[in-house]
Each structure stands twice: as structure tokens, then as C-alpha cells.
Amino acid sequence: MVTDTLLKPRDYKTDVFVDWCPGCGDFGILTSLHQALWELKKKPWEVVIFSGIGCSGKTPHYVNTYGIHTLHGRLLPFATGAKLANPHLTVIAVGGDGDGLGIGAGHFVNAGRRNLNLTYIIHDNGVYGLTKGQASPTLKKGVKTKSLPKPNIQMNVNPLLMAYSSGFTFIARGYSYDVPHLKELLKQAIQHKGFALVNVLQPCPTYNDINTREWFGERVFRLEETDYDPVVTPDTGEDELKKRRGQFIEKALEWETRIAIGVLWKDLTVETYEERIASRIPTYLDAPPGIRPVCDPDGKPTADIRSILDSFRVT
Amino acid sequence: MKRSDFAWVVGGPQGSGVDSAANLFAKAAAFGRLHVFGKREYYSNIMGEHSYFQVRVSENPVYSHGDMMHLLASFEAETAIRHSWDVLPDGGILYDPKVVDTNIERVPALEPEVRTHLFKRLNAMSLPLTVEGVLKAAEADGVCLFPFPYDDLVEELKREYPDTDAKVLKRMVNTMSVAASLRLVAFPFEFLEKSIQDVFKGKTKAMKMNIQAAQMAYDFVSEQGWDFSCHLTPGTTDEKRIYVNGNQAVSLGKILGGCTFQSYYPITPASDESVFLEEHENFPLTGVQEEALKWVRNPGNPGKSASPNGRMGSLLVLQTEDEIAAIAAATGAALAGARAATATSGPGFCLMAEGLGWAGNSEVPVVVTLYQRGGPSTGLPTRHEQGDLLFAIFAGHGEFPRIVLSSGDLEEAFYDSALVFNLAEKYQMPVIHLLDKALANSNQTLPYYDLSRVRIERGALLNEAPSANGYQRFQFTESGISPRIRLGTPGCIFYNTGDEHTPEGHISEDPENRDRMMEKRMKKLDLVLKEIPSKDKFHILGDPDGDIVILSWGTPKGAIREALEVLREEGHRVKFVQSRLLWPLPAQELKEVLEPARLRIAIEQNYSGQFAGLVSQHTGLRFDHLIVKYNGRPMSFNEVLDALRHILSGKSSKKVVLRRGH
Numbered sequence: 001m002v003t004d005t006l007l008k009p010r011d012y013k014t015d016v017f018v019d020w021c022p023g024c025g026d027f028g029i030l031t032s033l034h035q036a037l038w039e040l041k042k043k044p045w046e047v048v049i050f051s052g053i054g055c056s057g058k059t060p061h062y063v064n065t066y067g068i069h070t071l072h073g074r075l076l077p078f079a080t081g082a083k084l085a086n087p088h089l090t091v092i093a094v095g096g097d098g099d100g101l102g103i104g105a106g107h108f109v110n111a112g113r114r115n116l117n118l119t120y121i122i123h124d125n126g127v128y129g130l131t132k133g134q135a136s137p138t139l140k141k142g143v144k145t146k147s148l149p150k151p152n153i154q155m156n157v158n159p160l161l162m163a164y165s166s167g168f169t170f171i172a173r174g175y176s177y178d179v180p181h182l183k184e185l186l187k188q189a190i191q192h193k194g195f196a197l198v199n200v201l202q203p204c205p206t207y208n209d210i211n212t213r214e215w216f217g218e219r220v221f222r223l224e225e226t227d228y229d230p231v232v233t234p235d236t237g238e239d240e241l242k243k244r245r246g247q248f249i250e251k252a253l254e255w256e257t258r259i260a261i262g263v264l265w266k267d268l269t270v271e272t273y274e275e276r277i278a279s280r281i282p283t284y285l286d287a288p289p290g291i292r293p294v295c296d297p298d299g300k301p302t303a304d305i306r307s308i309l310d311s312f313r314v315t
Numbered sequence: 316m317k318r319s320d321f322a323w324v325v326g327g328p329q330g331s332g333v334d335s336a337a338n339l340f341a342k343a344a345a346f347g348r349l350h351v352f353g354k355r356e357y358y359s360n361i362m363g364e365h366s367y368f369q370v371r372v373s374e375n376p377v378y379s380h381g382d383m384m385h386l387l388a389s390f391e392a393e394t395a396i397r398h399s400w401d402v403l404p405d406g407g408i409l410y411d412p413k414v415v416d417t418n419i420e421r422v423p424a425l426e427p428e429v430r431t432h433l434f435k436r437l438n439a440m441s442l443p444l445t446v447e448g449v450l451k452a453a454e455a456d457g458v459c460l461f462p463f464p465y466d467d468l469v470e471e472l473k474r475e476y477p478d479t480d481a482k483v484l485k486r487m488v489n490t491m492s493v494a495a496s497l498r499l500v501a502f503p504f505e506f507l508e509k510s511i512q513d514v515f516k517g518k519t520k521a522m523k524m525n526i527q528a529a530q531m532a533y534d535f536v537s538e539q540g541w542d543f544s545c546h547l548t549p550g551t552t553d554e555k556r557i558y559v560n561g562n563q564a565v566s567l568g569k570i571l572g573g574c575t576f577q578s579y580y581p582i583t584p585a586s587d588e589s590v591f592l593e594e595h596e597n598f599p600l601t602g603v604q605e606e607a608l609k610w611v612r613n614p615g616n617p618g619k620s621a622s623p624n625g626r627m628g629s630l631l632v633l634q635t636e637d638e639i640a641a642i643a644a645a646t647g648a649a650l651a652g653a654r655a656a657t658a659t660s661g662p663g664f665c666l667m668a669e670g671l672g673w674a675g676n677s678e679v680p681v682v683v684t685l686y687q688r689g690g691p692s693t694g695l696p697t698r699h700e701q702g703d704l705l706f707a708i709f710a711g712h713g714e715f716p717r718i719v720l721s722s723g724d725l726e727e728a729f730y731d732s733a734l735v736f737n738l739a740e741k742y743q744m745p746v747i748h749l750l751d752k753a754l755a756n757s758n759q760t761l762p763y764y765d766l767s768r769v770r771i772e773r774g775a776l777l778n779e780a781p782s783a784n785g786y787q788r789f790q791f792t793e794s795g796i797s798p799r800i801r802l803g804t805p806g807c808i809f810y811n812t813g814d815e816h817t818p819e820g821h822i823s824e825d826p827e828n829r830d831r832m833m834e835k836r837m838k839k840l841d842l843v844l845k846e847i848p849s850k851d852k853f854h855i856l857g858d859p860d861g862d863i864v865i866l867s868w869g870t871p872k873g874a875i876r877e878a879l880e881v882l883r884e885e886g887h888r889v890k891f892v893q894s895r896l897l898w899p900l901p902a903q904e905l906k907e908v909l910e911p912a913r914l915r916i917a918i919e920q921n922y923s924g925q926f927a928g929l930v931s932q933h934t935g936l937r938f939d940h941l942i943v944k945y946n947g948r949p950m951s952f953n954e955v956l957d958a959l960r961h962i963l964s965g966k967s968s969k970k971v972v973l974r975r976g977h
Binding site for chain 1: 342345346348552553554555556557558559563567570571572573575576578595596597598599600601602603626627628629630631633635636637639640641643644645646647648649650651652653654655669670673733760763764766769770771772773780801802803804805806807808809810811812813814820821822
């Protein structure tokens with residue numbers, strides 16, 4: 001039994017041993033998540049954290065909420081099913097860059113098309129850590145981390161641009177060593193009505209000796225401290241929209257000298273998938289698939305199929 | 316053949332309305348209180364390739380298709396060319412006289428191998444290589460020819476409906492072929508009229524035009540004074556009946572069985588089911604207890620309740636990006652409390668293997684409705700096979716429990732589609748409902764489903780958090796089944812992982828925990844075998860004391876039942892064991908019913924006799940004969956009958972391959 005009285009930030013931690021490498025960027029993401037949930041006053045049972053495979057996949061075990069550690073790359077379809085079955089759950093998906101942009105890239109794109117009210121956190125470190133540092137889809141071509149025998153021969157994808165073209169309505173970039181900032185991003189993402197991506201730059205001290213804490217430290221800057229405005233509303237005019245798009249693409253691509261962290265895109269004009277369903281199924285939000293009573297106490301089905309069956313009657 | 320049945324075939328290019336013609340004919344017969352069985356065959360193609368539909372009609376129940384037909388309804392060359400050979404002597408062919416001179420060479424969709432075969436036959440009979448040659452060959456066998464001038468009648472209709480699009484008018488040939496056929500067998504027009512009214516419900520203009528087209532064709536045949544010995548007389552039953560196809564039967568069972576979530580990726584022959592469900596996503600509910608909703612009302616939920624009267628229910632259908640996502644989404648939905656399913660065919664099921672393993676490991680009740688089709692790979696995408704049995708049983712790496720249940724016909728498929736959710740939830744494991752293309756695309760008249768037979772059992776699903784401290788999702792219990800709660804249940808949390816895990820659901824590589832957890836999961840299969848009633852393990856049909864036994868599973872049931880009716884009249888005592896629970900395999904019970912027989916025959920629609928092999932492996936019993944088929948066409952009752960007769964005569968080889976069908 002989990003109590004809901006006097007929750008403190010530490011109440012969101014579990015007593016499972018966190019087995020990430022010392023100095024791993026994942027710790028910052030975990031701490032930010034604990035703090036964000038506490039500040040949002042989420043009760044443990046209102047939240048479900050889904051994860052895939054890899055170092056990031058262990059995250060749910062370290063958070064005192066419902067936690068579903070799924071298959072490599074498949075966290076979004078699992079999360080989608082649960083969220084659709086009970087849209088009142090706060091669903092957070094946590095995965096790696098290889099998980100979401102490599103093996104799970106198809107799910108990433110198609111989840112974007114739906115705009116479910118979900119939060120998706122990507123641990124982006126450029127390598128497959130748990131299998132000893134192979135190049136992930138976000139590692140730049142020509143980069144040779146110490147774990148690679150030769151420089152990376154494949155191009156990278158840009159998660160933010162991919163998210164934009166897939167239809168994500170909230171796109172943010174965080175940095176795992178800026179916990180106060182990341183916590184705020186996570187809070188905003190969770191509160192956003194729609195599909196929110198927080199791509200977190202997360203140095204892997206064990207295998208990525210190129211994009212290190214020092215490397216990022218010289219480049220990252222908070223977008224909130226500039227005059228950047230990511231918000232698109234129904235009142236945003238055509239010219240303004242073009243400007244927003246242009247600056248988004250520019251900031252999403254900047255990498256070598258300066259890397260913007262913060263909310264890069266926030267579109268408030270797109271209806272959520274839940275709203276689209278509710279417009280077709282009037283009882284959806286009141287009695288969604290996970291909750292709708294399917295039988296009476298004696299096991300008699302509640303679904304009355306007589307009218308459908310009658311349409312097949314011949315005698 | 317003693318059965319007083321009548322077989323009718325209509326064919327034509329895909330997209331030309333063959334299915335509607337068949338539907339009109341079948342429903343007319345069904346409205347006329349006759350039993351109907353319809354089988355649809357088609358290519359993997361949208362438009363232009365040949366498709367055909369056989370409808371068998373009888374006063375007695377019909378369970379399968381036959382090889383031969385009494386009447387062939389054609390309105391173009393290809394159908395006449397392909398099917399005339401299978402018209403019974405004394406049967407008839409309705410054809411368009413304008414196509415008689417069509418050269419077989421000029422029918423583009425005919426495969427070269429079919430063409431070569433036809434040339435050989437016609438050359439041997441010194442007949443021209445045209446439609447006329449084919450018709451003459453049939454006539455020589457005693458088949459009656461009925462030239463029907465479709466164009467003239469369409470022209471006549473055009474005069475009445477001058478503003479109608481030519482394409483729409485052209486489609487009237489379907490209705491005309493049905494009307495002409497029904498007049499030939501002297502079936503009253505009123506039932507066709509009723510059928511048209513039913514099929515075109517809500518489309519007043521189309522209905523009126525079709526009735527008129529039908530009347531014109533019907534009258535035309537009357538005027539000809541043709542002599543046709545086959546007559547079809549309306550039945551007299553007062554039984555309440557429905558006419559459904561396999562996808563519909565399964566959908567109806569799912570809705571009644573409390574399925575609330577279905578995910579799918581489009582694939583033949585499974586997606587018609589999901590489309591039907593989406594079309595019927597809202598339906599009324601009865602007997603909803605407000606109490607049952609209360610616990611979920613958290614602050615995020617507006618909690619307003621619809622009026623208890625007329626409350627609507629729903630089944631949410633999600634089209635995913637692939638089948639990996641389909642099973643993952645269904646599993647996620649099941650974790651949140653939905654009765655969740657996904658429907659697919661072999662190629663899609665291949666992609667589901669990893670998801671199936673995850674659900675097995677995390678003990679999630681998820682249903683996979685698997686319509687088998689011709690494999691391997693893309694195989695015969697629109698044709699029939701039972702080649703996925705062993706794959707369904709063994710898909711996934713490592714060992715985890717699952718249930719595989721197969722239905723033999725549209726009656727079983729309905730009740731089983733509800734039953735599989737009970738099994739999934741009671742035993743907390745994935746259930747594969749193993750069906751096939753033949754079932755998906757067969758239509759049948761059936762007694763109105765007995766809705767009171769369906770009962771929902773949700774097993775150890777708790778609506779509220781257990782009051783004791785420290786809920787463990789995978790608590791060790793004597794039965795292996797642990798109390799289950801939904802994601803979001805207040806006052807509680809749990810963890811799941813694809814890794815081996817502790818009772819709390821956290822990752823564990825501890826050897827002792829591994830042993831206990833593995834044993835906890837796997838012993839649920841013993842419980843399944845113990846608790847599932849024998850009627851769900853297998854049916855015993857035919858002569859229960861017969862000294863010859865047939866073992867089969869799935870849709871060959873229909874053909875075997877009909878063949879056995881004839882064999883009984885011929886004095887053979889044959890017992891038919893139709894297996895339903897295929898995994899876990901009730902080996903002991905099967906051994907008991909199979910062992911006493913002096914002759915054991917296995918029948919299934921695949922190359923190697925997968926089920927027979929599995930049963931042999933688990934019971935030590937051998938089969939004397941194996942009847943198999945793998946050409947993509949379902950077994951007809953005739954060919955099963957012929958194969959069995961040959962076996963009973965003592966002259967048959969051990970393995971018999973059935974090869975009929977178009």
C-alpha cells in the first residue's frame with residue numbers, strides 16, 4: 001500500500017540499487033524526474049513510467065510509480081496502449097537514443113502522428129552503452145569515441161527535427177547536468193496537452209569521450225535566457241509561424257559551437273488523440289477501455305450486441 | 316450424393332461485384348429458410364484478377380463447399396473458361412452469348428499454366444480454343460447451356476434510368492445473374508426481392524434499380540421456357556437464423572466477450588475484422604453497475620456518468636504502424652485493465668514474437684486472433700492453410716506459457732472469441748486464437764447465437780488495491796496465479812520487466828528466484844489442463860465408439876463432418892476427434908480417445924501434418940494415414956470423402972495429398 005500523505009521528493013525514489021556507472025548523465029535525468037513529479041504533486045499511482053532497453057530502460061525501477069520496463073524500441077506502443085486504455089493516467093516514456101531513433105524509429109514517427117498526451121524522455125548520449133559503446137543514431141559521422149574501433153561511418157539523425165516532422169507538439173532539449181533546468185522542462189512536458197519530447201543530452205562517461213561534460217559545458221545555453229519564443233497558438237499569424245519554424249530549425253541544428261537547451265517548439269493548435277477519439281466515442285473519457293465494466297457481478301456481459309446481430313438475421 | 320443440396324458458383328473479375336452477387340443469392344436462399352454455406356476465393360489483387368464464390372444450399376445444415384456445382388453463373392469469358400469443367404452432368408451454365416467466340420489466348424488474367432492445361436483438354440476433344448469450345452465440352456457431359464443476353468437487358472434498363480452512370484448499369488449484370496439463376500431453379504422471386512432490400516438497405520435508388528433488373532432477368536428466363544432439372548424449394552423451418560462470415564462471427568464474439576481494445580496492422584485475411592469492429596465501436600450496454608466505475612474516478616477524471624439507461628459501450632480500435640506495435644499496444648492496454656486483443660495473419664504474427672514473449676514473461680492477458688493463410692513468407696496471401704500451428708505454439712525465444720485454442724467453424728468461432736479473454740485473464744497469459752482464411756471468408760447460416768451462453772470471468776483481477784502492505788504483482792502462490800491490478804489503481808503500484816524479476820517485478824538474476832519464477836509461470840499450464848472442460852479440449856463427433864478415428868483441428872471440421880455423414884450411411888463406424896485446445900496439449904485425454912482405434916487418420920491443411928506430429932510426440936501414438944493439403948484451397952467434403960473411402964478400401968498410401976480447387 002502506498003500512502004499519499006506528506007510526499008517528499010525522496011518518496012519518489014525506490015530502494016532498488018541504481019547500477020549506472022559513476023558520473024553517468026542518467027543520474028541527472030532521474031533526479032529531475034523525481035523532483036518534477038514531486039513538484040507536480042503527482043501521486044505515485046497516477047503515473048506510469050514506460051521504458052525500453054538499455055541503461056535508460058532501468059529508470060522505472062528507480063521511481064516509486066507504476067513502472068513498465070518493456071522491449072527494445074517498443075516503449076511507445078506499450079505506452080500508447082496503456083494511455084488509450086486509461087487516458088487519465090500520467091504516462092511517461094523513458095528511452096535511449098538507440099532505442100527510440102534506431103530500433104524504435106518507426107514507433108517514434110507514428111506516435112508523433114497521433115499526438116497522444118504523453119511525455120517522452122530520450123537519454124541521448126550517442127552510444128549504445130549497455131553493449132559497450134557502439135555508435136547510436138545520434139552520433140555524428142566521422143566521430144570516433146574510445147569505444148569505436150574506427151570513426152563512425154553513418155550519418156546521425158536529429159531527434160528534434162525528426163520529432164517536428166512527425167508531429168510532436170512539444171519539443172525540448174535538456175542537459176542532464178543542469179538539473180534545475182531539466183526538472184522545469186519535464187514539468188512543462190508532463191503538463192503539455194499532447195505528445196511531448198524532451199531530448200536530454202546525457203554524457204556517457206564510460207564510452208563517449210568526445211561529447212563529455214566538459215564538451216557540453218562549453219556549448220550549452222538556456223534558451224529561456226534569450227528572446228526565443230517557441231509557442232504557436234491559434235492566434236499565431238502566418239508570418240510569425242514562419243519565423244517560429246525558421247528559428248526552431250536553426251536552433252535544432254546548432255551543435256558545434258553552441259547548443260540551445262530549453263523548449264524549442266510548443267504547438268497549442270493540435271487536438272490530442274484522446275480528443276479525436278472522444279469525438280467519435282462519446283463515452284470514451286468516462287468509461288475508457290481499461291475501466292469500462294464488461295460484465296455484471298454474475299459475469300453476464302454488459303455489451304448488448306442484439307441490434308448488430310439482428311442485422312444479420314435471415315429468419 | 317444423398318444430401319439434397321444445391322451448389323451455385325458465380326465468378327468474375329475482382330471489383331466487378333461478384334461478392335455482392337453471391338451475397339444476394341445466399342441471402343435469398345437464407346430468407347427462403349434454407350441453410351447456406353458460402354466460400355470466397357480471390358487473388359491478392361484489387362481489380363481485374365478472377366474471384367469466385369461458391370454457395371451451397373440445402374434444407375439440412377451445410378458445413379463445407381463441394382468440388383462440383385449444379386449451376387455456374389457467369390457474365391464474362393474467364394469464369395466460363397475456368398469453372399465449366401466442374402459443372403455436374405444435368406447441371407447448367409448461365410453465360411453471356413457475346414463471349415462465346417472469345418479465344419482463350421485473349422483472356423489476359425488466365426495464368427499460362429491454366430491456359431496450357433485447357434488447350435490440352437480441348438485439343439484432345441478436337442474443340443476450338445474458345446469459350447464455345449469449353450461450353451461444348453460441358454454440353455458433351457450433359458450440362459445444359461443457358462445463353463443470357465446481359466447487354467440487351469442492361470440496354471433496356473438504361474432506357475428506364477437514362478441518367479445513370481454506365482458503370483453502375485454494368486454492375487446490374489451481377490443482380491441479373493442471380494435472378495436468372497434463381498428462376499432457373501424455380502425459386503420464388505419474393506426471397507430475392509427481400510434479399511435485395513436487405514443488401515441495399517438505405518439506398519433507395521439502388522434498391523429500386525436492382526429489384527427492377529432482377530425482375531427483368533427473372534422474367535426473361537421465364538419466357539425462354541428452358542428446361543432445367545435442378546429445383547430449389549424454400550424450406551419450412553421456424554428456427555431463428557443469422558447469416559455471417561468468419562470475420563463477423565469473431566467480431567461479434569469479441570464485443571460480447573467484453574473486448575474493449577483491439578490493435579491491428581492491415582493484413583489479409585484478418586483486417587476485415589478490425590474494420591468491422593471500428594464500424595461498430597459504439598454499442599449499447601446493459602446491466603452496468605455504477606459501483607464498478609467508482610474506484611477509477613480520480614481527480615483527473617471528470618467523473619460524470621452517462622445516464623444508466625441507454626449507456627453506451629465502446630471498443631477502441633487502434634491501427635498501428637506495424638504488428639510489433641500492435642501486440643505491444645494491446646499488451647499496454649491489457650496492463651491498464653482492458654480486455655485487449657490484436658488480430659493478424661502469419662506474416663504479422665512473425666513480428667509479434669517478441670511481444671508475445673514479453674506478455675508471457677509479465678503474465679499479461681492479451682489475445683492474438685491469428686488467421687492463418689498460405690505461407691511461408693508472403694506465400695499465398697489470400698489463400699488458405701493451417702501451416703502456423705507449430706509457430707503459434709513455439710513462437711518466441713525462451714520458454715513461457717501460452718494457450719492456443721482453435722475453432723472449427725463459425726459457430727465455435729463466436730463463442731470462442733469471447734472465451735479466449737476468460738482464459739487469458741484467468742491464467743494471466745497470452746492466448747492465441749488460431750483461425751484461418753477459410754473461416755474468415757466463409758459465410759454460413761447459423762442458429763441465432765445464444766447470447767446467454769457467454770459468461771465473463773476476469774480471474775484474479777482486483778478492482779481495488781489490496782489492503783495488506785507490499786502488493787507484489789508476481790507473488791508466489793500455490794497455483795502460480797497472482798492477484799492482478801490495473802495500472803492506475805489508487806493506493807498501489809507495481810513493476811513489470813521483460814527481464815527475469817522478483818515478485819515485486821524488479822530485475823533479478825538470482826538463481827533461486829529464477830527457478831521459483833520460472834516454475835510459477837510454467838505450472839499455470841498444468842492448471843489450464845486441469846481446469847479447462849473437455850468440450851474445450853476437443854469435440855468427439857461421428858460415431859463415439861467407432862474403431863476408426865480421425866484427428867483434425869480447425870476448419871477441415873466441416874468437410875470431415877459431411878464426409879462422415881456419407882460414410883455412416885455406407886456402414887463405416889468412424890469417430891472424429893476435433894481438437895480445440897492445441898496448447899497446452901491435453902496429451903493424456905487425447906491418448907485415451909485415440910489409442911483404442913484400429914485405424915488412426917490425421918487430417919490437416921498443411922504439408923507435414925504438424926498436429927499429428929505433435930500428438931505423436933506427446934502420446935507415442937502413430938497415425939496410419941495422414942491426409943494433407945497445401946495448395947491454398949480449403950478441403951472440399953468430396954475430396955475428404957474420396958480420400959477416406961480409398962483409405963478404408965485398404966489401397967491408400969500412408970500419406971494422401973489433396974489437390975483439388977481453383
